[in-house]
Amino acid sequence: MATLERDVVIIGAGPTGLTAAHELRKAGKTVAVLEARDRVGGRTWTDVIGGATIEIGGQWISPDQTGLYSLLEEFGIETYPRHKEGTSVFVGPDGKRIEYTGEDFPIAPEKVAEMDKLIAVMDELAAQIDPDRPWEHARAEELDMISFHHWLRTLTDDEDAATNIGLFIAGGMLTKPAHTFSALQALLMAASAGSFSNLVNEDFILDRRIVGTMQGVSKTVAAHLGEDVVFLNNPVLKLDWSEEGVTAYGATVTVSAKKAIVAVPPNLYSRISYNPPLPRKKHITHQHQSMGLVIKVHAVYDTPFWRAKGLSGTGFAPTQIVSEVYDNTFYEDTRGTLVGFISDVHADAMFELSEEERKARILADLANFLGDEALTPEVFYLSDFGSEEWTRGAYATSYDLGGLFRFGPDQSVPTGAIHWASSDLAGEGYQHVDGAVRMGRRTAALIIAALDGTAHDPAYDGSVPVPDTAHA
Ligand code: FDA
Numbered sequence: 001m002a003t004l005e006r007d008v009v010i011i012g013a014g015p016t017g018l019t020a021a022h023e024l025r026k027a028g029k030t031v032a033v034l035e036a037r038d039r040v041g042g043r044t045w046t047d048v049i050g051g052a053t054i055e056i057g058g059q060w061i062s063p064d065q066t067g068l069y070s071l072l073e074e075f076g077i078e079t080y081p082r083h084k085e086g087t088s089v090f091v092g093p094d095g096k097r098i099e100y101t102g103e104d105f106p107i108a109p110e111k112v113a114e115m116d117k118l119i120a121v122m123d124e125l126a127a128q129i130d131p132d133r134p135w136e137h138a139r140a141e142e143l144d145m146i147s148f149h150h151w152l153r154t155l156t157d158d159e160d161a162a163t164n165i166g167l168f169i170a171g172g173m174l175t176k177p178a179h180t181f182s183a184l185q186a187l188l189m190a191a192s193a194g195s196f197s198n199l200v201n202e203d204f205i206l207d208r209r210i211v212g213t214m215q216g217v218s219k220t221v222a223a224h225l226g227e228d229v230v231f232l233n234n235p236v237l238k239l240d241w242s243e244e245g246v247t248a249y250g251a252t253v254t255v256s257a258k259k260a261i262v263a264v265p266p267n268l269y270s271r272i273s274y275n276p277p278l279p280r281k282k283h284i285t286h287q288h289q290s291m292g293l294v295i296k297v298h299a300v301y302d303t304p305f306w307r308a309k310g311l312s313g314t315g316f317a318p319t320q321i322v323s324e325v326y327d328n329t330f331y332e333d334t335r336g337t338l339v340g341f342i343s344d345v346h347a348d349a350m351f352e353l354s355e356e357e358r359k360a361r362i363l364a365d366l367a368n369f370l371g372d373e374a375l376t377p378e379v380f381y382l383s384d385f386g387s388e389e390w391t392r393g394a395y396a397t398s399y400d401l402g403g404l405f406r407f408g409p410d411q412s413v414p415t416g417a418i419h420w421a422s423s424d425l426a427g428e429g430y431q432h433v434d435g436a437v438r439m440g441r442r443t444a445a446l447i448i449a450a451l452d453g454t455a456h457d458p459a460y461d462g463s464v465p466v467p468d469t470a471h472a
Contacts, residue, residue, distance in 0.1 A: 002253045006030040008447060009248045009255040010263055011236045014042025015433050016422050017263030018221040019071065019440025025225060027448045034250040036235035036390045040222045041215035043391055044433060050379035052300040052337065053330045057383065058433050059214045060206045064194050065434035067441070067462050075220050078211040083327040084203055086312035089369045093319045097368060103201065105164065105316065114161035121155055122187065122196035129191040131427030134184055135408045143184040144405035151183035167318050168200045171343035173431065174398045175292030182401050192430035202314060202326070211331050214433060240275045243416045259447050261419045266397050267291050268390065278415055285410050288403035289424065291393020295347045296383035297322060297340035297362055304329055304336025305373040313338060315369035321346045322365035338374070340366060396431035397424040419443050428461060438462030
């Protein structure tokens with residue numbers, strides 16, 4: 001058992017923890033990062049499966065994600081565009097398959113108009129919401145009392161329009177049924193991405209990928225931190241704390257430090273035994289944040305066969321098990337890869353099936369979108385973060401009804417020497433790697449200011465490397 005003394009101990013080597021470590025080191029602070037897994041990157045994770053590079057976790061970056069973009073720039077990491085050329089496919093509730101171009105689903109014009117009306121309402125409200133403080137909106141309490149499902153139905157009588165719009169945030173983002181979270185939570189999701197229009201525009205939100213994979217970003221930062229900074233296979237199950245400092249106990253490394261950053265998703269905070277116990281409000285707050293559930297489907301073919309048919313590989317089917325599909329061919333790969341998503345209750349249903357039944361059911365949906373060639377992939381793999389002990393769901397956590405207004409203001413307030421940070425607590429970039437980078441930078445800036453006895457700029461948004469003025 002090694003015992004270390006550092007300025008800051010960071011629990012979790014995901015993008016949040018590693019970005020914080022990097023910023024702290026740049027400011028001359030000593031750091032140790034204790035990571036439970038045998039790898040860095042957390043919910044970003046790449047593996048080579050059947051000879052194909054598969055991004056099992058987070059992978060896409062959108063144009064507004066300047067927190068992550070500035071980190072990529074710092075390390076000279078390149079991006080490449082997702083393949084988007086060609087027509088898209090829509091499979092309606094009647095199972096009818098329609099090829100289309102443009103942003104609108106090929107449904108009746110009056111339904112498109114109704115969806116546009118809902119999008120306009122969402123955009124207007126999202127523009128009024130500060131993603132760092134959604135609970136401060138004048139209607140926050142009211143909007144947090146009603147489920148997103150029911151709120152949409154107060155705005156329209158068109159069931160299809162409400163279902164389609166609901167899916168963009170429910171199945172598509174929070175990966176929970178729309179009746180389990182509030183309208184305010186949905187508006188936070190929209191505000192965190194700039195607008196609801198951005199979220200429903202797959203060409204924006206799924207714009208580009210990282211040449212060396214998204215996990216590669218964490219690997220690069222960890223390598224830059226050097227030896228004796230990141231300690232893998234060191235789950236922290238016990239944390240002593242006071243106002244003055246902390247001691248974190250990993251499996252083989254114990255670290256005493258002036259500050260700790262718990263950079264793990266909130267649903268895992270209670271894996272750690274705190275001594276003394278956390279204050280009442282902290283005990284309660286994080287019990288109201290829970291992970292969604294989504295299966296990310298990967299199917300690799302010897303060629304991107306859909307491109308030869310003029311198809312982009314993009315498909316939507318609001319009532320299918322696999323509700324979205326995209327061309328996910330990896331950088332410079334000559335083969336073709338599709339990625340699909342199966343959310344919330346559909347994911348539950350898939351895990352009830354045998355492995356063969358599950359595969360057949362999922363491939364049938366891919367074939368509905370793109371043709372029977374989809375039935376015979378060379379590689380078939382399902383990302384299952386729900387069974388990962390150190391994540392327990394995907395993509396991220398969100399509050400239950402009423403939780404965001406009631407507990408949100410306390411979610412990031414430090415407890416003695418402990419700071420809490422992860423993409424789940426981010427405003428801008430919420431649930432995304434961009435939010436993780438921003439939270440890492442913001443938390444590091446806060447700690448640097450506290451350790452140096454300097455003023456901290458509370459408006460610092462983490463979008464660029466910590467400027468000297470942030471704690472001048
Ligand atoms: P993260 O969960 O990544 O890291 C936390 C780390 O803490 C983990 O390494 C974990 O092992 C460790 N840990 C937990 N408990 C511990 C303990 N007690 N002791 C020590 N270590 C502990 N985002 C995006 O921008 N674009 C995308 O396309 C996607 N897509 C996507 C798909 C899937 C399937 C998933 C699961 C997620 C995404 N995301 C995404 C979300 C993105 O991956 C996520 O927001 C960030 O990885 C969050 O980074 P954090 O560092 O905050 O947490």
